[in-house]
Amino acid sequence: MKIRDFRSEAHRLADWMADYLESVDQFPVKAQQKPGSIFGQLPVEPPVEGELFEEIFRDFRDVIVPGMTHWQHPSFFAYFNANSSPPSILAEMLTATLGAQCMSWETSPAATELEQVTVEWIRRMIGLPEVFTGSIQDTASTATLQAVLAARERVTGGVAGRGGLSGHPSLATYTSAEAHSSVDKAVRLAGLGSENLRKIQVDAQLGMDARALDRAIAADRQAGKVPTCVVATFGTTGTGAMDPIREIASVTRRHDVWLHVDAAWAGSALILPEHRGLADGIDEADSVVFNPHKWLFTNFDCSILYVRDVQQYVETFAATPEYLRTRVDSQVTNYRDWGIQLGRRFRALKLWFVVRSYGVSGLQSMLRQHVALAEDLAGQIGGERDFEIILRPTLSLVCFRYVPGGFDDEQLDDLNERLLHKVNDSGKLYITHTRVKGHFVIRFVIGQTYTGRRHVEEGWKVIRETARSLVG
Numbered sequence: 001m002k003i004r005d006f007r008s009e010a011h012r013l014a015d016w017m018a019d020y021l022e023s024v025d026q027f028p029v030k031a032q033q034k035p036g037s038i039f040g041q042l043p044v045e046p047p048v049e050g051e052l053f054e055e056i057f058r059d060f061r062d063v064i065v066p067g068m069t070h071w072q073h074p075s076f077f078a079y080f081n082a083n084s085s086p087p088s089i090l091a092e093m094l095t096a097t098l099g100a101q102c103m104s105w106e107t108s109p110a111a112t113e114l115e116q117v118t119v120e121w122i123r124r125m126i127g128l129p130e131v132f133t134g135s136i137q138d139t140a141s142t143a144t145l146q147a148v149l150a151a152r153e154r155v156t157g158g159v160a161g162r163g164g165l166s167g168h169p170s171l172a173t174y175t176s177a178e179a180h181s182s183v184d185k186a187v188r189l190a191g192l193g194s195e196n197l198r199k200i201q202v203d204a205q206l207g208m209d210a211r212a213l214d215r216a217i218a219a220d221r222q223a224g225k226v227p228t229c230v231v232a233t234f235g236t237t238g239t240g241a242m243d244p245i246r247e248i249a250s251v252t253r254r255h256d257v258w259l260h261v262d263a264a265w266a267g268s269a270l271i272l273p274e275h276r277g278l279a280d281g282i283d284e285a286d287s288v289v290f291n292p293h294k295w296l297f298t299n300f301d302c303s304i305l306y307v308r309d310v311q312q313y314v315e316t317f318a319a320t321p322e323y324l325r326t327r328v329d330s331q332v333t334n335y336r337d338w339g340i341q342l343g344r345r346f347r348a349l350k351l352w353f354v355v356r357s358y359g360v361s362g363l364q365s366m367l368r369q370h371v372a373l374a375e376d377l378a379g380q381i382g383g384e385r386d387f388e389i390i391l392r393p394t395l396s397l398v399c400f401r402y403v404p405g406g407f408d409d410e411q412l413d414d415l416n417e418r419l420l421h422k423v424n425d426s427g428k429l430y431i432t433h434t435r436v437k438g439h440f441v442i443r444f445v446i447g448q449t450y451t452g453r454r455h456v457e458e459g460w461k462v463i464r465e466t467a468r469s470l471v472g
């Protein structure tokens with residue numbers, strides 16, 4: 001493609017992008033295709049000769065877009081959002097255009113220094129103390145794996161990385177029974193063994209029982225194992241449950257165990273001072289991760305990992321072969337040493353565009369709006385006789401069940417599952433589920449950039465009417 005054609009196509013795509021964002025609510029939120037239906041529409045053989053951009057774009061529009069679930073649809077209430085915003089998209093266009101590989105300071109000084117500035121801005125915005133230093137990672141899963149690896153190196157004094165763990169006493173990790181699957185993955189990948197992951201019991205609100213944690217750590221020590229890391233969750237994926245971080249921190253401090261806080265979704269809410277109390281004790285963590293790509297209008301991927309002891313953390317990952325040495329290594333930050341991968345995308349740019357475009361107060365008011373909408377929705381659901389709210393709603397996540405009279409628990413599970421699929425098949429909104437104490441529960445998450453009162457009310461109306469039509 002000639003640059004001249006690139007220019008004209010880019011103008012046309014910009015129009016398509018704006019039209020898409022303006023009319024995304026016209027699409028079914030959840031893709032309605034059957035497995036294999038997109039694959040079947042595409043040729044088996046790659047084209048031998050280059051094709052016209054127009055033809056490629058036509059297939060994008062006619063085959064690919066209809067096969068997408070529209071995460072930027074204002075009625076996307078599923079999982080946790082991966083929200084986005086115009087300044088973030090524009091920055092991604094620039095990042096792609098620069099096409100820089102930002103592994104070292106020298107390979108793009110501005111990328112490194114802008115990352116230092118933005119993670120520091122965000123640290124101030126979420127109220128973490130100055131001892132924390134951040135870096136941008138791809139996902140919370142990666143960040144948690146890296147925290148577990150750093151904890152492994154700390155507790156073994158580097159033995160694990162040098163000599164391996166063969167013959168070493170088992171390293172135990174602790175998390176709650178409600179924690180994200182990325183913790184299980186991290187423990188397996190770090191070579192600690194899933195059998196050495198303790199799923200600590202939770203209380204009635206599904207937060208980790210800190211006393212049970214204390215007992216589990218003590219029992220492992222007694223048995224000659226090495227307690228290594230506790231992963232506490234601030235806002236679980238299933239229900240938004242919050243572990244009591246202050247109490248957990250007093251346990252980890254006493255036992256000298258690394259404390260990692262997984263705040264992947266709820267971390268964004270820490271820009272609201274009125275909710276910081278929920279994360280009380282987070283200042284005592286050794287590491288904290290949260291995803292601006294979930295609920296801070298910065299499109300996927302962008303996850304920030306804050307660590308307390310940067311030097312020890314970086315030692316876990318540093319590797320400088322001759323061909324990567326530069327004259328300034330002693331004066332600069334080389335982010336290639338801050339995680340698993342060598343190559344790095346320039347992710348700070350979109351975060352910087354977002355914070356500058358909205359300002360702290362603009363971001364705060366968008367989040368406050370989401371939380372207020374969730375509170376209203378919970379109030380309305382709670383006001384219906386045939387629905388029940390499950391657990392205290394947290395921030396912008398509401399969990400509920402349809403509970404008409406005359407059905408036993410098993411039938412209610414089945415009914416709620418049918419309700420969920422029927423609602424999603426309508427294309428009008430998208431919701432997902434979890435299980436609480438074995439029961440099928442519907443989750444309704446408010447966090448898309450353009451979600452307003454109208455979308456939440458319409459969504460709730462569809463759910464209500466669909467539910468009643470199932471038993472009517």
Ligand SMILES: *Cc1c(COP(=O)(O)O)cnc(C)c1O
Nearest residue numbers: 139140141180182236237264265
């Ligand atoms: C979403 C989520 C994750 C995983 O996030 P990725 O960035 O997709 O890896 C981890 N923990 C919690 C609590 C989450 O909600």
